[in-house]
Amino acid sequence: MKTKKMKEILGKVAPLLALVLLFIILSLATEKFFTLNNMMNILRQTAVNGLISAAMLVVLITAGIDLSVGANAILCACMMGMLKTSFGITNSLVLILVCIITGVFIGFLNGILLTKMHLPHPFVSTLGMKNVLCGLALFVVSTKTISDFPAAVTFLGSSNLFKVSGGFSGIPLCFIVLILIYIVYHFFLNKTALGRMIYCVGGNPEAARLSGINSDNILIFVYSLSGFMCSIAALVIVGRSAVANPSAAISPYDTDAIAACIIGGASFMGGKGTIWGTLIGALMISTIRNGLTLLNTSSSVQYIVIGLVIIAAVFIDVTRTRMEAKAKRLAAK
Amino acid sequence: MSNYLVELKGVTKRFPGVVAMRNMSLQIRPGEIHGLIGENGAGKSTLIKVLTGVHIPEEGSIYIEGNKVSFKNPNEAATAGIACVYQELNIVKLLSVTDNIFINKAINKKGSPFLDYTKMHEIAHEVMLSLGQDIAVKKECGSYGMGIQQMVEIAKAVLIDAKLIIMDEPTSSLGEKEVEQLMKTVRSLKEKGIAILFVSHKLEELFELCDRVTVMRDGEHILTKNTDELDNDSLISAMVGRTLDNQYPKIEAEPGAEALRVEHLNSAGVLRDVSFHANHGEILGFAGLVGAGRTETFRAVFGADPYDGGEIYINGEKVVIKSPKAGIRCGMAFLTEDRKGQGLVLSQSVRTNLILSNMRRCTKGLFFDEKQIDQLAEENISDLKIKTPTADEVVGQLSGGNQQKVVIGKWINTNADIYIFDEPTRGIDVGAKVEVYNIMNRLVRAGKCVIMISSELPEIIGMSDRVIVMREGRIMGELSRKTDVLNQEIIMKAAWGGEIR
Numbered sequence: 001m002k003t004k005k006m007k008e009i010l011g012k013v014a015p016l017l018a019l020v021l022l023f024i025i026l027s028l029a030t031e032k033f034f035t036l037n038n039m040m041n042i043l044r045q046t047a048v049n050g051l052i053s054a055a056m057l058v059v060l061i062t063a064g065i066d067l068s069v070g071a072n073a074i075l076c077a078c079m080m081g082m083l084k085t086s087f088g089i090t091n092s093l094v095l096i097l098v099c100i101i102t103g104v105f106i107g108f109l110n111g112i113l114l115t116k117m118h119l120p121h122p123f124v125s126t127l128g129m130k131n132v133l134c135g136l137a138l139f140v141v142s143t144k145t146i147s148d149f150p151a152a153v154t155f156l157g158s159s160n161l162f163k164v165s166g167g168f169s170g171i172p173l174c175f176i177v178l179i180l181i182y183i184v185y186h187f188f189l190n191k192t193a194l195g196r197m198i199y200c201v202g203g204n205p206e207a208a209r210l211s212g213i214n215s216d217n218i219l220i221f222v223y224s225l226s227g228f229m230c231s232i233a234a235l236v237i238v239g240r241s242a243v244a245n246p247s248a249a250i251s252p253y254d255t256d257a258i259a260a261c262i263i264g265g266a267s268f269m270g271g272k273g274t275i276w277g278t279l280i281g282a283l284m285i286s287t288i289r290n291g292l293t294l295l296n297t298s299s300s301v302q303y304i305v306i307g308l309v310i311i312a313a314v315f316i317d318v319t320r321t322r323m324e325a326k327a328k329r330l331a332a333k
Numbered sequence: 334m335s336n337y338l339v340e341l342k343g344v345t346k347r348f349p350g351v352v353a354m355r356n357m358s359l360q361i362r363p364g365e366i367h368g369l370i371g372e373n374g375a376g377k378s379t380l381i382k383v384l385t386g387v388h389i390p391e392e393g394s395i396y397i398e399g400n401k402v403s404f405k406n407p408n409e410a411a412t413a414g415i416a417c418v419y420q421e422l423n424i425v426k427l428l429s430v431t432d433n434i435f436i437n438k439a440i441n442k443k444g445s446p447f448l449d450y451t452k453m454h455e456i457a458h459e460v461m462l463s464l465g466q467d468i469a470v471k472k473e474c475g476s477y478g479m480g481i482q483q484m485v486e487i488a489k490a491v492l493i494d495a496k497l498i499i500m501d502e503p504t505s506s507l508g509e510k511e512v513e514q515l516m517k518t519v520r521s522l523k524e525k526g527i528a529i530l531f532v533s534h535k536l537e538e539l540f541e542l543c544d545r546v547t548v549m550r551d552g553e554h555i556l557t558k559n560t561d562e563l564d565n566d567s568l569i570s571a572m573v574g575r576t577l578d579n580q581y582p583k584i585e586a587e588p589g590a591e592a593l594r595v596e597h598l599n600s601a602g603v604l605r606d607v608s609f610h611a612n613h614g615e616i617l618g619f620a621g622l623v624g625a626g627r628t629e630t631f632r633a634v635f636g637a638d639p640y641d642g643g644e645i646y647i648n649g650e651k652v653v654i655k656s657p658k659a660g661i662r663c664g665m666a667f668l669t670e671d672r673k674g675q676g677l678v679l680s681q682s683v684r685t686n687l688i689l690s691n692m693r694r695c696t697k698g699l700f701f702d703e704k705q706i707d708q709l710a711e712e713n714i715s716d717l718k719i720k721t722p723t724a725d726e727v728v729g730q731l732s733g734g735n736q737q738k739v740v741i742g743k744w745i746n747t748n749a750d751i752y753i754f755d756e757p758t759r760g761i762d763v764g765a766k767v768e769v770y771n772i773m774n775r776l777v778r779a780g781k782c783v784i785m786i787s788s789e790l791p792e793i794i795g796m797s798d799r800v801i802v803m804r805e806g807r808i809m810g811e812l813s814r815k816t817d818v819l820n821q822e823i824i825m826k827a828a829w830g831g832e833i834r
Contacts, residue, residue, distance in 0.1 A: 207678055208689070209637075210669060212660075212691075212747075271681070
């Protein structure tokens, strides 16, 4: 019994161990890596992907996918840009509100497309939506990059706590917010009825429906939540870069998020995945990017490495499941 | 040279934590129809998988025509002449009948990389004809019914010159007529010298068809006897290891007030003017052929499907039900015929599945009330005798009968008033069946209204207080235990279009 428990725990912390290993290797490879400020950098770089991964995770649990997450976030940013340049609105509260409403509305639309208009799989509808949003983002700001946002808008993405000028770069506020959101997610997914229903709808939508769970509403909620997380990511993006750049809509936000979730144990088949696994996945991706940049590798190599990591993560997961089954068989003898 | 086509000696197969088959022996003669029966979890599936090379046994030996074999994969078993028609057919519905029959041994034109469809169609048609099916083999397999799709599987077996065809619950998804056709085909295969291992839960079929019957229990061989030396009771007691006093433990309860009344329910092409009522404290049976509209009636009443017209009254009050959620709110519970596809979330725990229908009521403030849920799950598990290591076990790991009890538990937890049981004992073993009947009795005694849709007439006759017979979306008539004689002929006549009285 004890060894079984140990193995279970080991299985759960395996991604964490891989992350630690990655840290050790990178520390040995370059002395620029393991410094306090670089660690804070990694956290800063994790925030956007972490938020979008949280959006992706709930969708993946329902056996769906949301390819429009990145474009949605950029559109949210560009909507604020439009209000500022075309309408001269500089009230931060209005800007942030419009940002969030845009994100949630787009997510809501994705949910409606899936449930009420019976599009076969969200892969198709959200892929279409991604293209629409890329275009809209360019359209609303007339393809211009907008800068000079009010401080309250950029606050979330740019602030650092305990900053020492010339020394410690400070703990990024966006990462602290990310952790707070993840804690809420943890309780939401594991301890509430709605959270459990999301897993059940992912596991068997028809059984859930016939058990009185309104699967359609759950799915609409899930995609709206995804949209909401995208709008928060938008605020961080604007804060970190100080601009709303419409052409960023085609950046690989969506695939990075999927990668983080899958590395963290989620499955395309639905019904699986945890928020803490996703955090490790997101940290892993930004650590690799960060380390490779410090080693002066080109972005082409970065893409290749991250692609291989994703494939390796899924392969390890599949192999582990098969090994466990085999171990059980042997133990029965 | 041995007299047996297939012989197993002391075969043992282990799985994590369990011995699925222990010291199994079995002898199948050439050209005999050999019945195999046992409760769920008795090891029948394991036996089939060992014979077809899916599982590799740890101990014992298998002989085919006296030669020792050890299959490493299903291909080797097929080459040795063992084919299996699984309960879940391996049919690619979008491909033609021919393509399915030739799925792993297509014929090329001589000296060409292209397929010789002329020849393949010809052979396919011939084989299907020999099975009594004169059908267009160029058509998509999915356009034919289950009966013919099954024949396509049998054709595949015939084409590889199988000496033994294993049929795993072949009649479970067939209608009455298709079953008849299947039996004819099985007999004609026997005449050709092909042995059949016929696995079934239905005793009548075994008696009608088989030369000999083998009973398994707890992964072991219990007996093999000629069919004419056996009867219902001796088979059942061999299967369960004890005598069942009564296969149908019917209790007489006093029917109470009307619980559900349906008037003029219509649904284009499916239901025609369906009217009936069900009372508290009684079991109302719904008999009829597969596709007679029984399931459709209750899917509409429960809110799972829309309908075109009609009125529904619950406890005398008119209600409008447009979703399963509304149906549950009106006090209905609907145990679907397909428990894996529609009743359970297989990847989730027993505990979660037990509260699937009333999650929102298991919370304390924002969060789950874990203590209350644990207590409820423990209660369900001991009340319904659900055999599971813990409440956290994944439901997919349980046997069919125990899965069904989890579904029943789920509905009992909603505190429903009207229980609609659609084929509640399909695919579960005899012992678990009796337990399901006892649960129904308990509900009736508590004054609940129980409606049971079943295609097994003995069950309908054994358990119902009143029986309604449907045919082609219409109600053909009603019989009452009190005033009429319930027997199979009267009900079957009505189901086939005759008049009651």
